[in-house]
Amino acid sequence: MGCSLAYHLAAQGRKPLVLERGRLGGGSTGRCAGGVRQQFSTAINVRLGQRAIELLGEFESVTGTDPQYRPIGYLLLATSQRQADNLARDVSLQRRLQVPVEVLGADDVGRLVPGLATHDVRAASLCPTDGLAGPNEVTTGYAAAAVRLGAQVEEGVEVVGIDLQGETVVGVRTDHGVVSSPEVVVCTGPQSRRLGEMAAITIPVDPLKRHVLLTEPFPGRPSHSPMTIDLATGLYFHPEGDGLLMGMGDPSQTFGDDLSVDWDFLPKVIEEGSRRLPPLQGASLRTVWAGLYEMTPDRQPLVGSVGARPGLWLACGFSGHGFMMAPPVGESLAAVMCGTAPRIDMSPFAPLRFSGGTLVPESVFI
Ligand SMILES: Cc1cc2nc3c(=O)[nH]c(=O)nc-3n(C[C@H](O)[C@H](O)[C@H](O)COP(=O)(O)OP(=O)(O)OC[C@H]3O[C@@H](n4cnc5c(N)ncnc54)[C@H](O)[C@@H]3O)c2cc1C
Structure with missing residues (x-):
């Protein structure tokens, strides 16, 4: 998710920095089955699956890496x-x-x-047209393409704190020093609750x-x-x-x-x-x-800004579907962050939905 978002931000002219505590793909992504499907019960997930397949179809021409997409159905x-x-x-x-x-x-x-x-x-x-793609190829393909466009990727750097001024995010602390930034995106997969604690908010990801x-x-x-x-x-x-x-x-x-x-x-x-x-x-x-x-409690991701912490964004909680969702979610979240219209409206994934918003749970959960 971090690499997809970095690529799509860099493609819009931003210069993102990806901080990875281990090696890229060493988290859930490197252990996943690589499945990509459009057969979901909610419209947003169907659309994300469709867009994932389109993006994987153009992946090699855009990033230079073959994503190994095999439409086995x-x-x-x-x-x-x-x-x-x-x-x-x-x-x-x-x-x-x-x-x-x-x-x-x-x-x-x-x-x-x-x-x-x-x-x-x-x-x-x-x-x-559903199928399988290569988690390693997609992750490293996005990372390399992002770096070519001006992004930075630092492996072996762990975020240990999120710095706030009042309630506003101003950067992160790492085991290698401090990074100032007006925007921080939490895309730390199963560890995301811990990142929320660093900013004194609850991120409901387990x-x-x-x-x-x-x-x-x-x-x-x-x-x-x-x-x-x-x-x-x-x-x-x-x-x-x-x-x-x-x-x-x-x-x-x-x-x-x-x-x-x-x-x-x-x-x-x-x-x-x-x-x-x-x-x-x-x-x-x-x-x-x-x-x-x-x-997450409704098996749907948390994607978007966190109202209570200006500058903090979430892209986590994919509940077992995050490999296939990373290309289209990275694309649409980057658009929102850059102030342009997202291809897919991700408001059903708004992090605030658990405090009074509308829940649209996904039932085709494998
Ligand atoms: C067995 C299995 C099968 C799956 N099969 C599928 C499938 O077929 N299709 C599908 O779409 N999805 C599948 N998934 C789900 C998918 O793997 C995840 O949803 C997806 O990989 C999440 O990507 P991510 O980038 O959000 O998280 P991750 O891949 O976990 O990446 C998060 C990264 O953040 C890093 N990190 C964490 N904390 C810090 C910190 N403090 N500082 C710096 N870095 C940090 C981690 O090291 C990690 O590399 C499967 C998952 C599993 C476990």
Whole structure:
């Protein structure tokens, strides 16, 4: 997010400074699955997904880096009547916004994903232009392009304080010294609550651990299939190289920034995965890692200025969708910060919404 915003600010003639306490992409971005989709339940998220795909389409010509976008499609499976009704409602919103989404039955889905158990599938939606991109390529591509336009990127520099004059932000303190600036943007992913404390405000973002599993090759592995999501469990998988990449949320997971792998939870993912894709039963794991979602109370991001702290902006709390949202949110937030019209109105993400604004929660949360 920081690199996308820096690029889009620099493209408008600003000279932003990105401070990264570790290495670029070393936070949630480097641990994410790289998924980009337009199949959401809220208009703003559908529009952000559409714009993300447009921006990834022009990414190489604009930044010089191939973002590795692969439009393998996203397939959402509904197995209860309630999910099927929600899916139909979401599809009609997506179609109204010109997303090329199709509704499929169990037989179509079985042909699309060889080996999939479809006995309980009531309905499914497929958007063939959804897909996957490279988190490392997009992050470093934006950073390099931003630097060419005059931005500065400092790695290994940690922000340890936010300086205020009265209530107005005047800069940050780092472990390498003080930086004066009339504007500071918090885009520190799962650590954003901590940055809020530095400015004596509450940023309602909490870290939530999620695992990603990559299997070895196994007999019956679908070699070409969309990113497939079982809406009942949140289980998702797609072919990755000669293995299968998969994940699923743990409903008992509590907030915290521990990144160790919960080995006890993995058999549940395999069990659920084997129920949906029986050939998985014979698979062994190649690697597993954990990363942090950055959750807000309504699973929608916090993007915009903070009224109580003039000069302070937020771009955080993407609740597990921040990789795909970074290109369009960076673009529109940069426009707002530069006083020009944003391509996408992000007022539904206004940080102030929790103190009296309108909440529009996203329900297609994976
Ligand atoms: C397992 C998993 C799978 C996911 N899959 C997807 C997916 O398919 N699609 C999708 O869109 N999203 C996905 N996400 C979510 C996505 O990874 C995040 O929403 C996104 O990476 C957030 O980007 P960010 O730049 O806001 O945060 P980060 O990538 O975490 O970047 C924040 C940076 O701030 C730095 N930082 C923190 N505190 C300080 C400080 N005090 N001083 C200086 N620097 C600091 C950190 O080191 C970090 O590098 C997934 C996440 C996980 C964990």
